[in-house]
């Protein structure tokens with residue numbers, strides 16, 4: 147990412163020019179739209195949803211803030227908290243995720259989605275995972291950091307963009323064969339997400355795929371994951387330059 151105009155508080159917003167992109171791979175919404183168009187036009191409901199999702203993505207991207215050298219030097223930190231402090235943005239985020247899930251997993255929109263469980267990663271996956279689960283008619287199951295969950299647990303140790311960590315899930319949290327979507331705010335190195343995916347599989351879940359708000363493209367975290375990966379917003383194409 148090119149040098150960012152920094153504000154006094156050392157945070158900055160994403161440049162407006164980068165608000166309309168979504169993933170490092172082609173936007174599945176756009177692909178679906180163009181293939182329908184090739185067949186003579188979009189179904190009206192589908193076209194309306196594509197337009198709604200595209201508008202929401204712009205608003206959400208504009209709502210993010212960036213902090214250089216946080217939490218350690220060399221990291222450009224993507225702050226998602228403004229998406230929650232604004233009722234409009236929070237509503238838009240949940241709607242965008244709901245639209246994205248229906249589009250990429252070819253499920254019905256809303257509570258008839260057929261998704262059984264949304265798995266959210268501690269901590270930031272807890273901010274929107276339960277709300278999304280309610281919208282999808284699914285349950286919510288947390289992946290927690292070590293030592294927080296009682297009873298029998300499965301454990302995975304992993305490396306992430308700034309350090310090492312340990313995740314756990316309760317072994318009876320997911321019924322074998324349950325359709326699972328893993329959600330988190332950001333995929334950076336992919337270490338956290340890969341560990342969560344391994345836990346879901348150890349529990350016998352049917353992992354449909356991952357949904358992230360943002361991807362730090364340059365870290366190629368999605369290469370570590372062996373289930374479909376979808377992100378609402380594109381993120382950093384390169385790391386912070388000193």
Ligand SMILES: O=P(O)(O)OC[C@H]1O[C@H](OP(=O)(O)OP(=O)(O)O)[C@H](O)[C@@H]1O
Pocket residue numbers: 267268269270271305306307308311330331332333334335336337338339367
């Ligand atoms: O792709 P990775 O390199 O694994 O990094 C991504 C993870 O890092 C952040 O969580 P963090 O562990 O900082 O904890 P938090 O959610 O509690 O702030 C973020 O919320 C992701 O879970």
Ligand SMILES: Nc1ncnc2[nH]cnc12
Pocket residue numbers: 221222223224225306307308332334335362
């Ligand atoms: N650059 C980053 N910004 C915000 N959260 C992160 N988690 C891992 N890397 C991150």
